[in-house]
Amino acid sequence: MSHVLAAVAWPYANGPRHIGHVSGFGVPSDVFSRYMRMAGHDVLMVSGTDEHGTPIQVQADAEGVTPRELADRYNRVIVEDLHGLGLSYDLFTRTTTRNHYAVVQELFTALERNGYIVKRTTLGAISPSTGRTLPDRYIEGTCPICGYDSARGDQCDNCGNQLDPEQLINPRSKINGETPEFVETEHFFLDLPAFAEAIGNWLDQRENWRPNVLKFSRNLLDDLQPRAITRDLEWGVPIPLDGWRDRTDKRIYVWFDAVIGYLSASIEWARRSGDPEAWRQWWAADAQGKDAVGYYFMGKDNIVFHSVIWPALLLGYSGEGDKGGEPGELGRLNLPTEVVSSEFLTMEGRKFSSSRRVVIYVRDFLERYDADALRYFIAVAGPESNDTDFTWAEFVRRNNDELVAGWGNLVNRSISMAAKNFGAIPALGELTPEDEALLAVARAGFATVGELIGKHRQKAAISEAMKVVAEANKYLSEQAPWKLKAEEDKPRQGTILAVALQVVSDANTLLTPFLPHSAQKVFELLGGQGVHAPMPRIEEVDDLDGGPSYPVLTGDYTTGARWESVPLVAGTPLSAPKPVFRKLEPSVVDEELARLAG
Ligand SMILES: [Zn+2]
Numbered sequence: 349m350s351h352v353l354a355a356v357a358w359p360y361a362n363g364p365r366h367i368g369h370v371s372g373f374g375v376p377s378d379v380f381s382r383y384m385r386m387a388g389h390d391v392l393m394v395s396g397t398d399e400h401g402t403p404i405q406v407q408a409d410a411e412g413v414t415p416r417e418l419a420d421r422y423n424r425v426i427v428e429d430l431h432g433l434g435l436s437y438d439l440f441t442r443t444t445t446r447n448h449y450a451v452v453q454e455l456f457t458a459l460e461r462n463g464y465i466v467k468r469t470t471l472g473a474i475s476p477s478t479g480r481t482l483p484d485r486y487i488e489g490t491c492p493i494c495g496y497d498s499a500r501g502d503q504c505d506n507c508g509n510q511l512d513p514e515q516l517i518n519p520r521s522k523i524n525g526e527t528p529e530f531v532e533t534e535h536f537f538l539d540l541p542a543f544a545e546a547i548g549n550w551l552d553q554r555e556n557w558r559p560n561v562l563k564f565s566r567n568l569l570d571d572l573q574p575r576a577i578t579r580d581l582e583w584g585v586p587i588p589l590d591g592w593r594d595r596t597d598k599r600i601y602v603w604f605d606a607v608i609g610y611l612s613a614s615i616e617w618a619r620r621s622g623d624p625e626a627w628r629q630w631w632a633a634d635a636q637g638k639d640a641v642g643y644y645f646m647g648k649d650n651i652v653f654h655s656v657i658w659p660a661l662l663l664g665y666s667g668e669g670d671k672g673g674e675p676g677e678l679g680r681l682n683l684p685t686e687v688v689s690s691e692f693l694t695m696e697g698r699k700f701s702s703s704r705r706v707v708i709y710v711r712d713f714l715e716r717y718d719a720d721a722l723r724y725f726i727a728v729a730g731p732e733s734n735d736t737d738f739t740w741a742e743f744v745r746r747n748n749d750e751l752v753a754g755w756g757n758l759v760n761r762s763i764s765m766a767a768k769n770f771g772a773i774p775a776l777g778e779l780t781p782e783d784e785a786l787l788a789v790a791r792a793g794f795a796t797v798g799e800l801i802g803k804h805r806q807k808a809a810i811s812e813a814m815k816v817v818a819e820a821n822k823y824l825s826e827q828a829p830w831k832l833k834a835e836e837d838k839p840r841q842g843t844i845l846a847v848a849l850q851v852v853s854d855a856n857t858l859l860t861p862f863l864p865h866s867a868q869k870v871f872e873l874l875g876g877q878g879v880h881a882p883m884p885r886i887e888e889v890d891d892l893d894g895g896p897s898y899p900v901l902t903g904d905y906t907t908g909a910r911w912e913s914v915p916l917v918a919g920t921p922l923s924a925p926k927p928v929f930r931k932l933e934p935s936v937v938d939e940e941l942a943r944l945a946g
Contacts, residue, residue, distance in 0.1 A: 401602030440901035446893035451612035453588035462673025472533030489516030565655035774842030875920035
């Protein structure tokens with residue numbers, strides 16, 4: 349048994365999440381965490397909403413609300429979306445907690461003390477008419493990279509590149525159109541080149557990473573530059589140094605604070621658990637965390653933050669870059685075991701885009717379809733290692749042909765037949781080679797499916813589980829227990845159904861990480877009582893350090909099924925089952941495409 353950290357990418361709190369977001373990191377990290385818990389590991393699955401930075405400030409300005417009010421609104425929306433999908437976070441929090449501010453400032457301070465944060469003079473913009481600082485977001489101009497004519501001073505929304513205001517061609521103030529004046533100003537930079545060697549050594553020891561992630565990360569090391577970690581902006585974590593602490597025009601850059609969220613959320617979880625030091629079992633590089641592994645889940649656009657920048661922060665904090673140093677008060681910290689990056693999901697052949705309405709939000713999806721139908725599609729056809737396309741036609745086809753006609757049908761016909769003829773789980777009689785073979789296939793699934801999930805090959809894993817389902821359907825068709833109507837055939841009929849039900853139970857366990865909602869239902873149809881697949885809950889909590897209260901996702905996942913075959917007990921009463929999955933009408937496709945066309 350080990351301590352497994354599942355560190356899940358932090359959704360940005362500027363709007364509701366669409367299914368492209370959750371297919372990359374949300375569902376895969378939950379499948380992994382659920383399996384690891386079932387296999388007996390101590391899992392800590394953490395994340396939260398990322399709430400600082402310019403886009404939230406800009407959107408709040410546009411709506412005439414404060415950034416905090418905007419973040420409050422979307423934090424709640426996102427918590428509800430993730431809850432609806434059944435994502436089993438131990439803690440899903442946010443970056444505006446006082447705990448997070450304190451942890452971010454602790455890392456900043458220790459990195460500075462160890463010499464890894466350097467002050468640099470850069471060019472900052474001021475308004476010539478007022479003499480006041482012009483924050484990056486109020487400067488607009490032509491992107492020097494792609495030529496887009498409304499790029500912002502910190503980022504081009506067209507090509508996605510980070511920018512500095514003075515790079516813009518024809519810069520102008522968004523407030524009054526005047527040309528800003530650039531004067532010298534000071535900012536803090538993370539000395540990334542001081543970590544190139546240590547990160548290179550660490551990457552050399554990585555095993556089992558997806559090859560593209562490893563190659564991409566190694567290439568980044570060839571040209572590491574110091575990277576700005578503060579910004580001209582009022583919305584963010586204050587800079588914890590004398591002379592800077594009280595300045596309202598400079599804040600820690602959002603990427604620096606968000607990536608520290610994995611650690612601060614783990615600490616918050618521990619403080620809420622009643623053992624404030626418990627987080628160390630997943631993080632400490634000393635004996636306390638010696639069996640700890642950490643898996644980071646994200647989309648491919650975020651690899652650099654997890655395979656280079658976050659390791660650099662952890663190394664610098666622990667005093668392990670080129671400049672040495674002493675660990676901060678949290679002690680030496682573990683680096684990621686693996687960066688699990690997914691590719692992108694497109695929709696009907698196009699990039700998801702809220703503004704162009706090429707989108708289906710999680711909440712709208714869950715209003716019309718079941719969470720497990722989406723989870724199934726993501727597992728079997730999601731962007732695990734290639735960009736993949738979501739189409740409504742394919743969603744309906746997979747739901748109807750595979751989930752309903754394959755798995756749902758097996759559950760339904762085996763339980764109805766047993767309920768009708770025996771009213772209970774029948775006893776196993778003498779087993780034929782065919783019976784033995786099917787039972788063996790199901791039992792063998794625990795090793796194969798489990799190993800594949802452990803290696804982040806979830807597509808292959810769910811295919812293996814569905815092979816067990818197909819074998820069981822074939823067995824039932826061949827054995828045709830419905831034909832055994834004579835009284836003397838009753839024991840053989842009972843045995844066939846008992847074998848089928850045992851395989852239904854095993855297949856259900858194999859599918860539990862992927863389809864937790866329906867797994868609980870199937871478990872109950874087989875006469876099971878209590879929790880089979882634990883679910884998260886939304887809880888309103890007080891900020892631990894006196895800030896405003898907020899909703900978190902959390903749960904008790906210590907109960908529930910184990911990753912093993914559990915023999916069914918003959919005589920357990922059964923009743924006629926209700927269908928576990930819903931068949932979708934073909935007209936769904938046209939309705940959804942019409943919505944997209946708007
Ligand atoms: Zn651009």
